[in-house]
Amino acid sequence: MGTFLTFVSKLDLALKYLLIILMALLLIDVSWQVLTRFLLPKPSSFTEELARFLLIWIGLLGASHAYRHRMHLGVDIFVKSMSARKAKVTTQIVQLMTLAFAISVLIYGGSKLVLLAFHLEQRSAAMQVNMGVVYMALPISGVLFAFFAIERLFGHYPGDAEQMISHTSKSKAVKAEVQ
Amino acid sequence: MDLTIAILLVSFVVLLAINTPIAIAIAVATVLTMLATMPADAALTTVAQRIASGLDSFALLAIPFFILSGYLMGQGGIARRLINFAMVLVGRFSGGLALVNVIACALFGSISGSAVAATSAIGGFMIPAMNKEGYDKNFNTAVTVTASTTGMLIPPSNILIIYSLASGGVSIAALFMAGYIPGLLVALSLMIVCGIYAKKHNFPAGLKYSFAEGVHHLVAAIPSLLLIVIVIGGIIGGYFTPTEAGAIAVIYALVLSLGVYREIALKDLPNILLKSVQTTAIVMLLIGASASMSWMLSYEFIPQTFTELVLTLSDNPIMILILINIMLLVVGTFMDMTPAVLIFTPILMPVMAAMDISPLHFGIMMILNLSIGLCTPPVGSVLFVGCSIGKTSIGAVVKPLLPLYAAMFICLLLVTLFPQISETLPRMMGLIE
Numbered sequence: 161m162g163t164f165l166t167f168v169s170k171l172d173l174a175l176k177y178l179l180i181i182l183m184a185l186l187l188i189d190v191s192w193q194v195l196t197r198f199l200l201p202k203p204s205s206f207t208e209e210l211a212r213f214l215l216i217w218i219g220l221l222g223a224s225h226a227y228r229h230r231m232h233l234g235v236d237i238f239v240k241s242m243s244a245r246k247a248k249v250t251t252q253i254v255q256l257m258t259l260a261f262a263i264s265v266l267i268y269g270g271s272k273l274v275l276l277a278f279h280l281e282q283r284s285a286a287m288q289v290n291m292g293v294v295y296m297a298l299p300i301s302g303v304l305f306a307f308f309a310i311e312r313l314f315g316h317y318p319g320d321a322e323q324m325i326s327h328t329s330k331s332k333a334v335k336a337e338v339q
Numbered sequence: 340m341d342l343t344i345a346i347l348l349v350s351f352v353v354l355l356a357i358n359t360p361i362a363i364a365i366a367v368a369t370v371l372t373m374l375a376t377m378p379a380d381a382a383l384t385t386v387a388q389r390i391a392s393g394l395d396s397f398a399l400l401a402i403p404f405f406i407l408s409g410y411l412m413g414q415g416g417i418a419r420r421l422i423n424f425a426m427v428l429v430g431r432f433s434g435g436l437a438l439v440n441v442i443a444c445a446l447f448g449s450i451s452g453s454a455v456a457a458t459s460a461i462g463g464f465m466i467p468a469m470n471k472e473g474y475d476k477n478f479n480t481a482v483t484v485t486a487s488t489t490g491m492l493i494p495p496s497n498i499l500i501i502y503s504l505a506s507g508g509v510s511i512a513a514l515f516m517a518g519y520i521p522g523l524l525v526a527l528s529l530m531i532v533c534g535i536y537a538k539k540h541n542f543p544a545g546l547k548y549s550f551a552e553g554v555h556h557l558v559a560a561i562p563s564l565l566l567i568v569i570v571i572g573g574i575i576g577g578y579f580t581p582t583e584a585g586a587i588a589v590i591y592a593l594v595l596s597l598g599v600y601r602e603i604a605l606k607d608l609p610n611i612l613l614k615s616v617q618t619t620a621i622v623m624l625l626i627g628a629s630a631s632m633s634w635m636l637s638y639e640f641i642p643q644t645f646t647e648l649v650l651t652l653s654d655n656p657i658m659i660l661i662l663i664n665i666m667l668l669v670v671g672t673f674m675d676m677t678p679a680v681l682i683f684t685p686i687l688m689p690v691m692a693a694m695d696i697s698p699l700h701f702g703i704m705m706i707l708n709l710s711i712g713l714c715t716p717p718v719g720s721v722l723f724v725g726c727s728i729g730k731t732s733i734g735a736v737v738k739p740l741l742p743l744y745a746a747m748f749i750c751l752l753l754v755t756l757f758p759q760i761s762e763t764l765p766r767m768m769g770l771i772e
Contacts, residue, residue, distance in 0.1 A: 187589060191590060215403070219627065220623070223362070223624035227360065232361070233625070235718065265387050266387065270387045272383070273384055
């Protein structure tokens with residue numbers, strides 16, 4: 161069990177660095193597009209496509225990272241009014257739902273989509289990348305979601321200590337910046 | 340038909356009630372509903388495919404960039420400069436600090452695109468300053484919370500981009516222009532309430548500056564305000580797309596905060612990038628999941644059924660808009676703005692089309708409506724942050740909030756009844772017919 165938890169937190173650390181790099185790449189890519197559009201007679205064509213694909217990867221992988229750090233928006237008013245024991249059971253059910261979503265939609269549905277794209281030789285318009293490579297973000301994000309859900313099912317809550325200090329303010333502040 | 344709606348409603352409501360992340364609740368409820376009419380294999384592949392294709396949009400890329408530029412601009416120095424700027428404008432009137440607070444929140448909300456960021460950046464400075472001048476701290480918190488939401492309507496605004504996507508491509512430029520007058524209307528009506536309140540409680544005027552000081556503060560605020568001019572001017576003038584404007588905003592904010600104001604150092608950048616990824620990913624998963632849900636809804640003809648149902652209630656557009664407003668106010672007290680916009684826009688759009696109500700008018704009305712929800716208990720993200728910044732409790736803030744809610748309600752009513760408030764500016768700019 162201990163090895164699993166260490167593995168998961170190392171995985172999240174690696175994911176964090178990957179996300180920072182992808183976001184920086186996205187910024188460079190679109191800035192380059194703007195620059196070429198104003199300076200060159202023929203603007204670069206692959207940058208728009210690359211940007212869209214980067215966003216899919218950032219969105220899906222980042223979502224699993226945000227899940228581990230409990231940043232996703234939810235309606236917590238009923239759980240807050242429950243007894244500690246009931247709230248715990250309810251929270252476990254939510255982790256099971258997340259695990260079910262990860263396995264069925266992201267891993268199973270996503271893999272079928274990847275295989276289909278490879279089978280049909282579906283390629284992107286500008287970069288001629290196989291769309292299966294792009295869709296691979298789905299199953300990979302699914303595996304990450306599954307690891308993070310299992311981690312929580314076994315009662316390990318990363319960030320619990322800070323949550324206790326400022327129960328509403330901090331987590332709310334992060335969540336609400338979506339607004 | 341009835342079975343699918345029952346499965347959808349029951350599973351979605353139960354999942355939400357147990358605090359499932361809303362995006363996952365949407366996806367799971369969608370899969371469960373689809374299982375009633377199609378094989379599991381097809382349902383799962385379709386949902387996965389819709390999530391990926393829902394994110395595959397160049398227009399959506401504006402969102403991470405505006406989030407990132409918001410984080411870059413969201414440092415103390417810019418808040419301070421905007422406060423000084425507002426002080427020059429309205430500080431000399433009675434209740435001056437409250438008026439300054441409203442203007443600074445509106446400006447900061449517009450630049451950062453986040454009501455929560457505005458509440459913490461401006462409120463963190465203004466609430467203690469107002470407390471010191473003898474203003475009531477609950478009132479100060481209430482003003483900050485409500486004024487911060489005006490940044491949702493005053494462009495650049497991420498929620499307007501999300502609405503553009505959810506509504507099937509209403510022009511972002513037109514939406515940005517449409518948001519100005521309603522946003523300023525809300526800010527103005529909040530300031531009127533502040534003025535009356537200040538008179539009644541004899542709150543003092545703020546700082547009076549000499550002419551030279553005034554000019555100095557105006558000049559100091561120009562680089563921050565220029566961001567709005569570049570972004571909005573560029574989009575409206577057709578020089579660049581909203582996504583490109585977002586990238587330009589990031590570069591501008593980088594130069595400003597790294598080079599000119601020196602508010603952040605290079606070593607802070609990875610952390611700021613990570614925070615932007617987190618905020619972006621939360622929105623993106625919601626968008627992907629909502630894309631799968633709206634595909635399923637139209638596959639099951641649910642928006643059409645809902646439209647027919649609504650039309651049997653009344654055929655008076657004003658009645659319908661009022662009913663929808665009441666429903667959205669209830670939704671807004673429980674749910675944050677982004678998921679509410681993503682879930683309800685595709686369901687309500689056909690009703691609007693049947694009533695001949697423009698999507699521009701409807702979008703602005705919905706976002707103003709849900710802004711009220713951000714400041715109401717039991718679930719109001721901006722209210723929570725405001726109370727923790729103002730060091731007070733939700734119960735204590737509710738009383739001074741009441742007249743401010745009333746002002747927002749009146750604005751909502753005006754925006755609902757008079758589409759001209761939203762449509763005049765985009766029409767003048769030639770962005771709509």
